[in-house]
Amino acid sequence: MQNPVGWFEIYVQDMARATAFYEKVLLTSFESITDPTDDSVQMMAFPSNYETYGASGALVHMKGVPSGGSTMVYFSCDDCAIEQSRVLDAGGKIEREKMSIGEYGFISLVCDTEGNMIGLHSQT
Helix, strand or coil: CCCCCCEEEEECCCHHHHHHHHHHHHCCCCEEECCCCCCCCEEEECCCCCCCCCCEEEEEECCCCCCCCCCCEEEECCCHHHHHHHHCCCCCEEEEEEEECHHHCEEEEEECCCCCEEEEEECC
16 A cells, blocks of 8 residues: 655745754755745755655745644654754754654654644654
8 A cells, every 4th residue: 555645744934944943853954846836935845755655745935824733744763752852952842752652652742943743753
């Protein structure tokens, strides 16, 4: 069965601040992409490899679309406590520290600099 999630977007109010948060917490980098129908939309795409498991997505700043939505995105980690340890220094907030979810591993729930809650998930 194919992963049913094809794309996600995390809406932000301050692209530079949000990009810095995710780069610091997830130790990743972004690629600027454009919306072919609206050049006022700013998008910074997470790295992706369409040959491997997982969905890709982007940070998006779009006029009239608020951040702090209600969709939860979980980022895969080797140990979610490591990424959680970077959240406060990156300007975010920890909602729930690393906790067991039984046979499914562990999660941490954190808020980014834009008020979006995200999940960090690991097996250990």
